[in-house]
Amino acid sequence: MAELLTAAQMRAIEEAAITSGEVSGLELMERAGAGVVDAVLETWPDLGGGAPKAVVLCGPGNNGGDGFVIARRLHERGWTVEVWLYGDPARLPPDARTNYERWRELGPVRPYRDEGPGAFWLEPSDYREDTVLFDALFGTGLTRPVEAFNAVGWATQLSEWRLPEEMRRGAYPAVRVVAVDLPSGLCADSGRRLQSDPPPGDVEEIVADLTVTFHARKLGHVLAEGPSFCGRVVVAPIGLEPRRRALGGREQRVTEVTAPAGLDKAASAHKYAHGHALVVSGGFGRTGAARLAARAALRVGAGLVTLAAPGAAQMEIAGQITALMLRRAESGDELAGLLEDPRLTALCLGPGLGLERARDLVPPALEASRGTVLDADALTAFEDAPEELFGMLHEACVLTPHAGEFARLFPDLAERLKQPAVSGPAASRVDVTREAARRAGCVVLLKGPDTVIAAPDGQSALNAGVGPRAAPWLATAGAGDVLGGLVCGLMARGFTAFDAACAGAWLHVEAARAFGPGLIAEDLPEALPQVLRQLGA
Numbered sequence: 420m421a422e423l424l425t426a427a428q429m430r431a432i433e434e435a436a437i438t439s440g441e442v443s444g445l446e447l448m449e450r451a452g453a454g455v456v457d458a459v460l461e462t463w464p465d466l467g468g469g470a471p472k473a474v475v476l477c478g479p480g481n482n483g484g485d486g487f488v489i490a491r492r493l494h495e496r497g498w499t500v501e502v503w504l505y506g507d508p509a510r511l512p513p514d515a516r517t518n519y520e521r522w523r524e525l526g527p528v529r530p531y532r533d534e535g536p537g538a539f540w541l542e543p544s545d546y547r548e549d550t551v552l553f554d555a556l557f558g559t560g561l562t563r564p565v566e567a568f569n570a571v572g573w574a575t576q577l578s579e580w581r582l583p584e585e586m587r588r589g590a591y592p593a594v595r596v597v598a599v600d601l602p603s604g605l606c607a608d609s610g611r612r613l614q615s616d617p618p619p620g621d622v623e624e625i626v627a628d629l630t631v632t633f634h635a636r637k638l639g640h641v642l643a644e645g646p647s648f649c650g651r652v653v654v655a656p657i658g659l660e661p662r663r664r665a666l667g668g669r670e671q672r673v674t675e676v677t678a679p680a681g682l683d684k685a686a687s688a689h690k691y692a693h694g695h696a697l698v699v700s701g702g703f704g705r706t707g708a709a710r711l712a713a714r715a716a717l718r719v720g721a722g723l724v725t726l727a728a729p730g731a732a733q734m735e736i737a738g739q740i741t742a743l744m745l746r747r748a749e750s751g752d753e754l755a756g757l758l759e760d761p762r763l764t765a766l767c768l769g770p771g772l773g774l775e776r777a778r779d780l781v782p783p784a785l786e787a788s789r790g791t792v793l794d795a796d797a798l799t800a801f802e803d804a805p806e807e808l809f810g811m812l813h814e815a816c817v818l819t820p821h822a823g824e825f826a827r828l829f830p831d832l833a834e835r836l837k838q839p840a841v842s843g844p845a846a847s848r849v850d851v852t853r854e855a856a857r858r859a860g861c862v863v864l865l866k867g868p869d870t871v872i873a874a875p876d877g878q879s880a881l882n883a884g885v886g887p888r889a890a891p892w893l894a895t896a897g898a899g900d901v902l903g904g905l906v907c908g909l910m911a912r913g914f915t916a917f918d919a920a921c922a923g924a925w926l927h928v929e930a931a932r933a934f935g936p937g938l939i940a941e942d943l944p945e946a947l948p949q950v951l952r953q954l955g956a
């Protein structure tokens with residue numbers, strides 16, 4: 420599984436490599452700069468043949484050091500290179516200073532200080548269609564908002580370069596923007612832009628076309644605003660070993676969800692060998708969500724799936740199902756009666772359930788100690804008494820809130836994400852989901868474009884909805900109900916709560932991608948066979 424790193428983990432990996440004598444910091448910086456140049460030429464082959472222009476903005480730390488390497492290497496390739504430094508050359512860290520000196524033998528360094536309008540104003544004639552701007556101001560060392568950009572700073576001008584031609588004040592041709600490691604201003608751990616509070620007016624951000632990071636992606640590339648700031652993200656290997664020990668314990672690590680194993684069915688196994696899922700439906704006129712969840716549970720391979728509905732809803736359901744089964748569960752007592760059947764291996768409650776019914780049915784469902792997905796109304800029903808719910812939850816439960824439901828159960832954690840990110844590392848969706856899982860004592864899957872999954876012991880994973888894992892079509896009514904059903908079906912088949920949540924999140928995205936544009940929730944279960952076939956299930 421691909422690890423997504425924090426700034427501290429990246430530093431620990433680098434330090435371990437340097438102290439072991441395997442490589443020097445200077446060599447790593449050289450490889451980082453070379454990696455950026457390679458990625459630029461690979462992304463824009465048209466720049467390979469000519470003599471383009473580079474404007475390299477260097478900052479006061481090692482990110483700036485990478486910038487000086489890039490400047491030197493592009494100069495060696497025949498590019499016209501212009502270098503700017505924000506900071507005092509005498510205070511550069513040693514490796515950055517060395518590369519500053521090396522560049523100084525080749526060309527000048529123009530100082531930038533935030534001295535008001537015009538402090539960083541390059542003549543329009545300086546710019547050409549083949550100009551590439553390198554943002555080597557701040558990388559993983561950013562700890563506070565970048566004041567230098569306020570109102571009159573570079574960012575305003577950078578963003579102007581990026582406006583459509585007819586909207587630009589001057590006659591600047593479009594400039595390609597490359598972020599070194601991270602677009603400056605972005606928090607490496609949370610993907611949030613560090614900003615003073617209240618935010619300064621009229622500040623534009625650096626939005627990159629290409630971000631070249633080193634060794635592995637950082638959480639900030641995929642969380643929150645990260646994807647919209649980074650553009651294409653390329654990972655340049657800089658010869659570092661994985662060094663898992665430097666990453667810390669499992670409570671500090673975050674992996675990306677990957678294709679699940681174990682979805683095939685043995686030739687000799689009968690249907691009960693694959694578990695029996697029970698999905699609890701809402702009342703008359705509100706059964707669609709549960710039917711979607713149930714069909715997803717069946718498609719993902721649960722041997723049997725039963726819908727439990729109040730009497731008044733049974734006719735409605737019966738007319739719309741075939742392979743699914745139907746039982747009556749009018750009340751909590753009736754549900755408890757159904758759950759006396761030990762062959763029921765997993766439950767799903769919430770989609771379309773109704774708040775009153777949820778308050779009645781969730782306690783006996785949790786009492787039964789089966790793999791249990793709680794979603795939608797099963798979460799909202801406890802808005803006024805989250806502790807009551809937490810007291811009943813057990814390790815085989817998965818809560819699948821969207822941001823709104825999450826805020827109802829964990830208002831203080833949701834508030835942490837809303838507070839302005841004034842210093843780094845800022846609170847991230849991973850942090851709050853981990854804390855929520857610890858508090859609830861079960862797995863929490865926080866839905867969103869970046870879906871985060873955490874277990875009470877801190878183990879975490881995420882599906883970054885970017886690049887090959889983007890599935891914008893999932894923003895459609897009922898898609899969340901299908902996810903609940905997938906996780907329930909997988910638990911019915913014997914997956915642990917955490918593994919079921921990860922596999923469910925992966926399959927959900929994969930099914931959406933297999934169907935593509937025009938997707939509605941009903942299509943998701945129907946796209947699963949194709950996905951499962953590709954997995955060799």
Ligand SMILES: NC(=O)C1=CN([C@@H]2O[C@H](COP(=O)(O)OP(=O)(O)OC[C@H]3O[C@@H](n4cnc5c(N)ncnc54)[C@H](O)[C@@H]3O)[C@@H](O)[C@H]2O)[C@@H](O)CC1
Pocket residue numbers: 433444445447448449451478479480481482483484485512556557558559560561562563564565566567599600601633
């Ligand atoms: N050996 C290494 O450590 C390597 C580091 N690499 C590069 O080094 C970067 C990390 O370097 P650093 O840790 O020096 O950090 P940065 O270069 O990201 O920035 C840190 C510097 O900026 C200052 N600073 C932080 N926030 C500021 C703000 N808002 N306004 C003004 N100054 C601010 C800090 O006090 C520090 O001087 C990585 O992102 C990567 O680009 C790569 O060269 C690979 C090797």
Ligand SMILES: [K+]
Pocket residue numbers: 482554555556557558598599600601602603
């Ligand atoms: K940068």
